[in-house]
Amino acid sequence: MALPKSHNYDPKHVFDIMVIGSGIAGMAASLFSVNRKLSTVQAGSVGGTLFASGLFDLMAIHPVEEKRVWADPWEAIAALRKQGSLHPYARISDDAIQSAFEEIASFLSSAGMAYRFEKNRNLPVITSMGTIKHTYCVPESMWHGVEAYNEKAPCLIIDFNGLREFSGRQISSTLREEWPGLRAVRISFPDTEGLNEVHPVHLAQALELSAVRESLAARIQPEIREARYAGFPAVLGIKKTAAICAHLEKLLGIPVFEIPMMPASVPGFRLKEIFDSVLPPKGLLRLIDKRVESVARLDNGNFILNIGGPDQEQFIQARGVILATGRFMGKGLLSDRKGIYEPLFHLPLHQPESRISWHHERFLDPSGHPINSAGVEVDDSFRAVDGTGKTIYDNLFIAGSILAHQDWMRMKCGSGLAIATAYAAVNAFINNFMNKSDRITA
Amino acid sequence: MERTLLGSTFLFTFLFVSLGICLAGIIFRIARWFAVDTGPEAGFIPVKKRVSAVLKGTAAALFSLKFLKIFKVLFFDLLLQSRILKTSLSRWIMHFSIFFGFMMLLLMHALDEIITKRLFPGYFPTLDPFQFLRNLFGVMVIVGVGIAVYRRLRYRGPMLITRYTDRYAVALLAVIIVSGFLEESSKMISESSFNRMMSGYFSACEPHDETALKAFWSREYGSVFPTMKFRITPELLARGKKLSEESCASCHADTRTAFISYPAAGFMKPFALSLSKSRAEVWLYYIHVLACFIGLAYLPFSKFFHLITDPLTLLVNGISDKKKVNPLTAMPRRAMELDACTECGTCSRYCSVAPVFRMLQNTEILPMHKLRTVKRLASGKDMDSAELQIISEGAFICTTCFKCTEVCPAGINLQDQWLASRELLSETGHPLPHVWLKKFNASEWSDRMRYFEASWKEADAGKERYYNLTDDSNVFAPCIQCQTCTNVCPVVAARTDPKDAVDITPHKIMNLLRLGLHDLALGSRMVWDCTTCYQCQENCPQGIKVTDIIYELKNRAYEHFKKIDRTAEINEDPC
Amino acid sequence: MKFAFFKGCKIPYYLEQYGSSTRAVLKTFGVRLLELDFCCCGYPNRDLHFESFVLSAARNMALAEKKNLDILTPCKCCYGSLKHAFHFLHENERLRRDINAELAKEGLVWKGKSTVKHLLTVLCDDIGLPAIYASIVKPLGGLSVAAHYGCHALRPSNIVHFDDPLAPSIFEDLISATGAKPVGWPRRLDCCGNPLWGKNNAISLALMRTKIADAYESGADCICTACTYCQLQFDAIQSSVKTDNAASPELPSILYTQLLGLSMGLPERLLGIKRNIIPVEKLKIV
């Protein structure tokens, strides 16, 4: 039986690179690979992308214990390096990180989801709970929110009946002191009157029809009054957000922006949609919903990956592998009574001595838990190393949250880490392996 | 002829009474086609209108230029019975033998005075080819009947059921044909018949002529003269032959061309004397003729009625478009079709959902049974809700694939029958499961399940299932309640009347399963309004088979709910 | 090339033109189609009773196997159903044994030797796009077409193996071959609503109307389907519930085999163009 479509997939083909994982790190790695004309194959289920808020954090908090928020992410990274941290950022130059972001942003923008960032500054973004999150790179659709917040301009937050994940009232009451011009209004989304519950993706889909936008705008119009901005939950379409924002702005006469929400979040769907639909035409072979079950290595060093499927197993041969399987949620790391392990390559891990020391005594300890820094240790080429620092395979590269010595959730560096390490890993594959290895030319 | 001498008034009376019954029966049955109500109430039109519509339709058909179509139906479907040939050669041989043999016997033999004699002035039943053909046609009927009996024994089961009407029909046919043969044989060996003929048509010139003729007949034509003894010499035979040629041959062919009766007569020879004495040939004649008359009278009430209904049905449906039903003539047409069904079982044999029948064992799935049920529904039989439930299951499992309509040898528009009866069932409170299930909401169903636990629990116990997704926590435990399934669900997204909105969204179903409360999910709108588009399953970040789980919940719900009384009031224990 | 042609239950009565146009198009590519004594694919009954769904599907696959043929079906629901049954029979040995015991009564056995293919796959992979391009004599330039994928062929991808479930392209590739322009439309992978027709008409229509409005707004002149049920939904059912509401525009729906057949210059009669209830004449391709 053929692999899930690929009109011209040849099972005997030897791929340059296999990306294992389709979270942000995996997707970024695939993008960088196909951009560099590597023949690339990728496996993994939907992953954490769906849950992403759409914001790309670079680095905002360090050290975690002090919860110190940095206005300039680069300064935070510099501080990391100065302290001799083993954080993966310490192995990548600022220029490389910057280029990685630019490459991703330009890709997303050409796919219809533009991003904005300022060179040396984290941006303040209102969250659905009314807190301010500092992040590096925001979708265009959220940009006016940053402006509105900076100006503290009169602003209307629109909330929808039945949308559980979002509360305009909570936002305005939390921010009241700081931003008195913020006002919330709750209305019914067109055609949802009487429903107890509405779901963000459905609203986003509905807004893709102009008639729905018109009827929504008509409901909002009388509430605008003095407001100079209109903030919406992040539901302004999935596939044509830019056009929808522009249309709403025209209808309402003021700039509109989106406020990121808790999962399942629409911007996450947008990212997934773009990765899913734009990468394959660029030459990526996506093995949707397939897991790599096991790995073997040939004498020539190539990896043979056993791709599981319900009906039949398949084998893929690749010259190099980028492992971006994430931590526990993505099942890149598993745990048993003895500790944590990495199930595919059985890589040695940096991890707490014993299970007891996984967590600090206080569950909400601000400094996080040692387990949150566990993972695979790498060399400067992002190749896995053993306890003595020796490279394990010259063609196995690691990217994303599976890496050790980082606590992305608390440091607010998740996507940045995923993107930057994927970039570094792909470039290292080319520079330190492919261009050097005589195996390729042989 | 000697026959008419024997109680001719009795036979004529019998014939006319039979004819009377037959005609009255036919009129009665045809009249009923206009009187019974078939299909949904929405399609009802007054009887008067039905009659006028049918008359108009018939006139229109006759005056339209559909001659070619009519001829095609008459020639291929009726005469050659091509519709049977298309589905089964053995059935065609069977049916064609009976049909052709019987029809020819009817026309050539039974109605010889009216037809054969006019066509062939020199006609005598004892002349060839008539004598030979009579035997041939008789054999055809017997062979056909034999195959029919064999088929009915061999393929006994829900696909081919044998009812009394079938037995009567077969028995009557057998009696008519066998008695006919026996009568012919018994006459061949009957001395008294020979003597009577001789006294009527033969005058001897020489003293030994009688003996010579008898000797010749007994040697060559199987006649038996038990009371006579003669020595057969070649001279005697030669004389007998000459006499026979002079006096008999103009009316009597060689009896051996009666290739069944002649050997049969051979077997009867030992009993010739007693048969002749008891005038067996006359009694057999009576049996033969009376059986025919009884058949005539019985015709409108028996399987033989299809001799009238099937040609009519074939004609009507042959010239009209089965896909475009005329609502005015629909009801009488359907009623006629109900009479046209001979329960030959072809439809069931080709039924697209026959495999479903094999699993569920509900005969109401099979078209042949279904049509009988439609007939019962049309006759206004009272059926209880449980029975209707079973009928409705069968009616809605049908995929209206049109196959049975295409193969029905009688040309019945079964498709229309199914569509109409489904509508009728829906009207009377027995729609398809997805609809009747919504009579209660999820928690009402779960109450009912508890209340009527006894009705389904027993059957449930010890059932070995091939899949058990809904009870296997490994299947749904990975759910992190991220709501992706709900967010990608088009049914949850569909904007309809809020009172019809989905009650328990997919991620909540997963949660109910995790809590071990899947009884609460069984009757939920989400489960029964699922479009099975597999968005949830494809998009679940945890790889949970959400749609397959919903499918399984539907299966379980249906299995349990159909055993639960939907009409009963339940009084939940207040504690 | 020869296939067992699995028409499914709805074509003979409700959608003859799909059968005839499929035959006409495939014939020109030298594909021979053999109709066996098939029964229902099992799909409609999967809601109610798993085993009878599997038996139905298995019986069909066993019939094709007996003739050493792969199955070609133009219907995506039949396709999905047969593929699912294949999967269940393949992975569940007890099920396979019991189903085979039942099939044995008819002298049949399911071994999983026959492959089930959808019409589009045969066109795109077995016949191949180059051959299709070469067969076009009347390119349908200027026509914008919304390819409607149909759920049951697309998902779940790990069982149906049809195309990339999230970013399929096979249908657009095939439409481009006819010279028509496939439009991008957000709802292209969504359900047409037909599975709920007769069960919950309100939802069924809501799903259909959302799709039509989306295709319309995305600039499509018509919807193109390659599935019996989807076509019934967009043609017969759409026309039966026609309203004068400007907000729900009417959009004709054409079968892919009709679209391709027209561009190949096949006679309209074979393609059954006139049988479509919402006339496609106004597309000016006929």
Ligand SMILES: Cc1cc2nc3c(=O)[nH]c(=O)nc-3n(C[C@H](O)[C@H](O)[C@H](O)COP(=O)(O)OP(=O)(O)OC[C@H]3O[C@@H](n4cnc5c(N)ncnc54)[C@H](O)[C@@H]3O)c2cc1C
């Ligand atoms: C709730 C939530 C909120 C978030 N919010 C933000 C935010 O505000 N800002 C921000 O920048 N980022 C955010 N993120 C995104 C986050 O940055 C990334 O998810 C994180 O960096 C991890 O990325 P990853 O690709 O390394 O791993 P994951 O996203 O965990 O992906 C791992 C992938 O590997 C696959 N995999 C595992 N094992 C195998 C195998 N054997 N074979 C094949 N595939 C395998 C999995 O299927 C999965 O696709 C958020 C994520 C979550 C979950």
